[in-house]
Amino acid sequence: MFDYSFAELSSILVMQGFAGLILFSVFVLMALGLAIIFGQMGVINMAHGEFMILGAYVTYLTSHLFLNYLPFAYPAYFFVAMVFAFIAAGALGLLVEWVMIRHLYARPLDTLLATWGLSLILQQIYRSTFGAREVGVELPDWMMGSLNVTDSIEVQINGLFVMGLTVAITVAVLVLLFKSRWGLQVRAVTTNRTMSGAVGIDTRRVDRMTFGLGCGVAGVAGAAFTMIGSTGPTSGQLYIVDTFLVVVFGGAQSLLGTVASAFTISQSQSALEFFLSGSMAKVITLLIVIGLLMLRPQGLFVLKVRR
Amino acid sequence: MANDDINQKNGLISPLRRQILKGMAAVPAMAAFGGAARPSFADGVNTTGLAVTDTEVTVGILHSVTGTMAISETGSVQAEKLAIEQINAAGGVLGRKIKYIQEDGASDWPTFAEKAKKLLVNDKCASVFGCWTSASRKAVLPVFEQYNGMLYYPTFYEGLEQSKNVIYTGQEATQQIIAGLDWVVKEKGAKTFYLLGSDYIWPRTSNKIARKHIENFKHLEVVGEEYFPLGHTQFNSVINKIKLKKPDVIYAIIVGGSNVAFYKQLKAAGFDLENKQTLLTISVTEDEILGIGGENIVGAYACMKYFQSLKNPNNEKFVAAFKEMWGKDIVIGDVTQAAYLGPWLWKLTVEKAGSFDIDKVAAASPGVEFTGAPEGYVRIHENHHLWSKTRVGRARADGQYDVVYETADLVEPNPFPAGYQ
Numbered sequence: 001m002f003d004y005s006f007a008e009l010s011s012i013l014v015m016q017g018f019a020g021l022i023l024f025s026v027f028v029l030m031a032l033g034l035a036i037i038f039g040q041m042g043v044i045n046m047a048h049g050e051f052m053i054l055g056a057y058v059t060y061l062t063s064h065l066f067l068n069y070l071p072f073a074y075p076a077y078f079f080v081a082m083v084f085a086f087i088a089a090g091a092l093g094l095l096v097e098w099v100m101i102r103h104l105y106a107r108p109l110d111t112l113l114a115t116w117g118l119s120l121i122l123q124q125i126y127r128s129t130f131g132a133r134e135v136g137v138e139l140p141d142w143m144m145g146s147l148n149v150t151d152s153i154e155v156q157i158n159g160l161f162v163m164g165l166t167v168a169i170t171v172a173v174l175v176l177l178f179k180s181r182w183g184l185q186v187r188a189v190t191t192n193r194t195m196s197g198a199v200g201i202d203t204r205r206v207d208r209m210t211f212g213l214g215c216g217v218a219g220v221a222g223a224a225f226t227m228i229g230s231t232g233p234t235s236g237q238l239y240i241v242d243t244f245l246v247v248v249f250g251g252a253q254s255l256l257g258t259v260a261s262a263f264t265i266s267q268s269q270s271a272l273e274f275f276l277s278g279s280m281a282k283v284i285t286l287l288i289v290i291g292l293l294m295l296r297p298q299g300l301f302v303l304k305v306r307r
Numbered sequence: 308m309a310n311d312d313i314n315q316k317n318g319l320i321s322p323l324r325r326q327i328l329k330g331m332a333a334v335p336a337m338a339a340f341g342g343a344a345r346p347s348f349a350d351g352v353n354t355t356g357l358a359v360t361d362t363e364v365t366v367g368i369l370h371s372v373t374g375t376m377a378i379s380e381t382g383s384v385q386a387e388k389l390a391i392e393q394i395n396a397a398g399g400v401l402g403r404k405i406k407y408i409q410e411d412g413a414s415d416w417p418t419f420a421e422k423a424k425k426l427l428v429n430d431k432c433a434s435v436f437g438c439w440t441s442a443s444r445k446a447v448l449p450v451f452e453q454y455n456g457m458l459y460y461p462t463f464y465e466g467l468e469q470s471k472n473v474i475y476t477g478q479e480a481t482q483q484i485i486a487g488l489d490w491v492v493k494e495k496g497a498k499t500f501y502l503l504g505s506d507y508i509w510p511r512t513s514n515k516i517a518r519k520h521i522e523n524f525k526h527l528e529v530v531g532e533e534y535f536p537l538g539h540t541q542f543n544s545v546i547n548k549i550k551l552k553k554p555d556v557i558y559a560i561i562v563g564g565s566n567v568a569f570y571k572q573l574k575a576a577g578f579d580l581e582n583k584q585t586l587l588t589i590s591v592t593e594d595e596i597l598g599i600g601g602e603n604i605v606g607a608y609a610c611m612k613y614f615q616s617l618k619n620p621n622n623e624k625f626v627a628a629f630k631e632m633w634g635k636d637i638v639i640g641d642v643t644q645a646a647y648l649g650p651w652l653w654k655l656t657v658e659k660a661g662s663f664d665i666d667k668v669a670a671a672s673p674g675v676e677f678t679g680a681p682e683g684y685v686r687i688h689e690n691h692h693l694w695s696k697t698r699v700g701r702a703r704a705d706g707q708y709d710v711v712y713e714t715a716d717l718v719e720p721n722p723f724p725a726g727y728q
Binding site for chain 1: 338372373374377378381472496506531532534536538539540541543544545546547550551563564565567568570574575576577594596597598599600601602
């Protein structure tokens with residue numbers, strides 16, 4: 001590692017820092033939807049990955065729609081696809097909440113089992129609809145490739161895109177939660193469900209909207225991940241472990257915690273991967289997380305909740 | 308019964324319980340003989356009670372059509388069904404039409420073992436075409452050896468295995484790896500290699516063979532070797548390492564969903580596989596490119612025994628028939644073609660042996676030639692693997708490969724390579 005020039009090493013350092021930031025944005029994007037649902041409602045949604053893949057499939061369909069009917073607008077199709085993905089995943093979320101989840105509130109282990117079953121059902125639906133093979137989502141040319149900042153430093157365009165999207169969605173969710181009337185209600189319900197009901201908040205409606213929003217955000221994340229990952233019936237499973245890791249480590253009820261934990265995990269994993277190897281990096285990251293959770297079982301950040 | 312003997316030897320079952328178990332085991336056997344399908348015993352064609360009548364023979368197809376592996380195994384199922392249909396249209400095997408029973412391994416290895424037992428014990432299948440991952444093959448192997456079945460296994464795999472009860476119709480690791488490395492050294496003047504793989508037995512064994520060949524036989528350098536958990540989707544760190552080490556060749560054995568992420572991120576990071584960076588893979592067939600997207604992998608080299616674009620009359624007929632049966636947009640990868648060989652090799656072997664008996668089929672297998680193979684000509688070796696040519700293809704943007712090299716002779720299968728352990 002020491003027989004390289006200073007310029008080479010420093011440009012690798014910059015690119016490696018950038019790789020860590022991309023991983024960070026990916027983690028935040030994955031975890032945000034789950035954090036909203038798990039954190040605010042206490043529902044463990046094992047089908048989170050499948051909601052993401054629904055977003056990816058919607059993107060795939062949208063790209064074909066644009067290719068066939070609106071070829072001139074093709075370079076911009078991705079933005080439309082993200083909106084569609086949000087609507088589709090959100091709508092499915094509302095439906096699932098109405099049919100299944102609302103009967104299982106306050107029974108976390110039952111929701112875990114039920115949503116796991118839901119994930120299997122969704123996987124088989126995708127398999128029957130789109131085929132067992134992965135589908136290739138084509139991207140407009142401007143989204144591929146990299147920008148040359150200097151001769152030796154290259155920055156991936158899709159990485160920048162994911163980072164921008166993550167910032168936008170995180171800000172939007174934070175504004176919704178902390179500045180809107182609906183967000184006030186959500187926070188009230190999280191803190192004290194019975195009391196919120198007593199003062200006239202329709203807690204059921206708040207729950208439904210929260211679940212729908214969480215699923216919708218998952219759909220947008222899925223749409224974004226067509227740039228970096230695969231789209232197949234079981235691709236959602238690739239993300240679910242990391243997602244739970246981030247949310248649990250961050251402290252279930254805190255969005256700030258989710259962001260902080262995504263940062264910690266992504267930076268350590270990305271750095272370890274560079275100095276060790278892929279598998280070892282994962283092992284050590286998991287060991288660090290387990291160690292920290294033993295010292296601080298409630299996660300990095302905790303919100304005071306009256307139970 | 309064989310398992311009773313084993314159990315008795317190990318003292319696992321008391322004599323009384325053994326009697327009861329024997330009585331229970333007799334019930335399904337009676338049911339089978341009482342059914343409409345009477346086994347034919349004429350002329351020693353079937354002396355061991357397989358499901359063979361005067362007009363029909365039953366075989367099994369055992370792949371995952373649900374779960375993660377369905378992505379890969381679907382093509383194999385389609386190829387086997389096509390081969391069976393063609394054999395039936397041409398008069399069947401020893402004058403008997405093939406009837407298949409399909410079971411779903413569901414991407415779960417114990418399920419594979421259970422279904423294999425069902426196909427052999429209940430259905431008395433004369434042969435089984437199936438399995439894809441090494442893990443599933445390892446799970447069913449004891450079942451096939453205990454109940455004396457015949458498995459035709461289609462996937463290229465790591466080697467280090469040989470069984471009387473299995474015919475390996477894909478390539479073992481040395482066949483696939485060595486010719487490709489020799490080619491890239493000679494043709495591209497490669498001096499340094501970076502080995503990548505998913506973290507399980509096949510990539511690790513294959514890379515071990517590749518490393519031995521590069522270091523001990525070619526006296527060149529491996530500058531990095533790395534493995535990633537299955538399903539890993541973030542490759543930016545390793546891509547930076549590759550940028551730093553600047554290897555002449557990236558040697559990639561990444562599988563499944565990770566593949567898609569790896570090639571997309573490699574392209575996004577500015578690696579130009581068409582003009583600047585040589586990448587050689589043994590894990591990306593035309594099937595995988597569907598998910599990766601041709602534009603993301605164009606220019607990469609793949610080393611295997613079959614490409615859909617091979618130009619020979621057998622292959623042109625095969626591709627046309629496959630598309631007619633399964634749709635014009637379908638693609639055919641290496642394993643799909645190997646799966647197609649299974650029923651044909653079995654038919655030829657049975658006809659050579661003049662019998663469906665497993666022992667006779669196993670004994671007759673070495674030397675069986677199939678001249679109608681889409682990949683050209685193949686022959687079964689004494690070690691139950693196939694002699695086959697190895698080819699290097701270059702990925703095009705439309706998801707197909709241009710064949711740029713093929714070995715002059717058939718490559719001998721060598722599942723236990725000396726000097727590579």
